Amino acid sequence: DTEVTQTPKHLVMGMTNKKSLKCEQHMGHRAMYWYKQKAKKPPELMFVYSYEKLSINESVPSRFSPECPNSSLLNLHLHALQPEDSALYLCASSQVGQGLNEQFFGPGTRLTVL
Amino acid sequence: GNSVTQMEGPVTLSEEAFLTINCTYTATGYPSLFWYVQYPGEGLQLLLKATKADDKGSNKGFEATYRKETTSFHLEKGSVQVSDSAVYFCALSINYGQNFVFGPGTRLSVLP
Numbered sequence: 001d002t003e004v005t006q007t008p009k010h011l012v013m014g015m016t017n018k019k020s021l022k023c024e025q026h027m028g029h030r031a032m033y034w035y036k037q038k039a040k041k042p043p044e045l046m047f048v049y050s051y052e053k054l055s056i057n058e059s060v061p062s063r064f065s066p067e068c069p070n071s072s073l074l075n076l077h078l079h080a081l082q083p084e085d086s087a088l089y090l091c092a093s094s095q096v097g098q099g100l101n102e103q104f105f106g107p108g109t110r111l112t113v114l
Numbered sequence: 115g116n117s118v119t120q121m122e123g124p125v126t127l128s129e130e131a132f133l134t135i136n137c138t139y140t141a142t143g144y145p146s147l148f149w150y151v152q153y154p155g156e157g158l159q160l161l162l163k164a165t166k167a168d169d170k171g172s173n174k175g176f177e178a179t180y181r182k183e184t185t186s187f188h189l190e191k192g193s194v195q196v197s198d199s200a201v202y203f204c205a206l207s208i209n210y211g212q213n214f215v216f217g218p219g220t221r222l223s224v225l226p
Contacts, residue, residue: 004157042203042216043158056213090157101207102148103214105157 004106006091012112015081021109023074023091032074033103034066035090043090049074050096081113116141118217120204126223133191135220137178137204140185145206147171147180147187152201152219161189161202194224 004025013019023032031050035043048056049068063085065077074091088110092103120137127133139145146165150158162171167182176191187204204217 006157040219040221042219045214092158102146102160102163103207104160105150107157 004091004093004104006089006106006109008109009107010110010112012114013078013081014114015083017081018077018079020078021076021089021091021111023076023106024072025093025104026072027093027104028071028095029093029104030071030096031094031101032068033092033094034064034074034076035092037088037090037108039087047076078111081111083113086111086113116145116206116208116213116215118204118206118215120202120217120220122218122220124221124223126225127194129196129224129226130193131224133189133194133198133222135189135202135204135222137187137189137217138185139187139204139206139215141206141208141215143208145208147178148205148207148214149176149178149187149189150203150205150216152203154200158203194222196224196226198222199224 007022034046037043045058046060047066052068063080067075088108090108091106094101094103117140148163149161151161152158162173164171164180169180171178178187178189201219201221203219206215
């Protein structure tokens with residue numbers, strides 16, 4: 001299984017809502033990532049988890065809260081978002097350690113904040 | 115710092131034309147290099163990769179060679195198809211893959 005899955009595919013939420021994005025992989029990867037991608041732009045790194053511990057937080061606002069419950073799952077909890085947070089949210093995973101550790105991406109969740 | 119520069123396009127070609135998308139990089143240390151492709155409405159798919167100087171990555175008719183002397187990793191394909199229409203991202207990786215730096219992306223449109 002070389003697939004990263006993400007749910008939901010689309011999400012529309014109001015600024016007062018709380019929602020969560022989910023990501024799952026079964027490739028045995030021990031690093032998982034959240035990216036934000038705006039239209040016609042490259043992905044921007046938000047968070048990196050390595051061995052289920054948060055290793056990189058790219059100064060992301062606290063209204064985004066990541067969680068890695070186990071080595072296969074990654075969540076992104078959303079609360080009090082702003083319309084400018086509307087974007088495609090991509091999850092990725094990779095091996096950890098020496099070697100060519102390419103990242104495998106999921107299809108993304110397209111988020112619209114009203 | 116680490117950065118990737120690539121032609122932003124859009125690039126418009128006729129079917130069966132030759133494709134080149136230029137990519138150059140700046141990096142501390144010795145990065146791994148990648149090309150990812152993003153089809154409309156989808157996530158990124160790894161197209162090809164290279165880890166050291168003079169390595170050639172290839173996949174689905176696409177090729178790119180890691181040129182350390184010119185810090186480049188240009189993407190080429192001899193004959194493009196309509197189905198190749200997508201956005202192509204050049205990227206580098208340091209710290210064994212946990213720090214990816216993406217270029218701005220090049221939108222390719224192939225006309226029948």
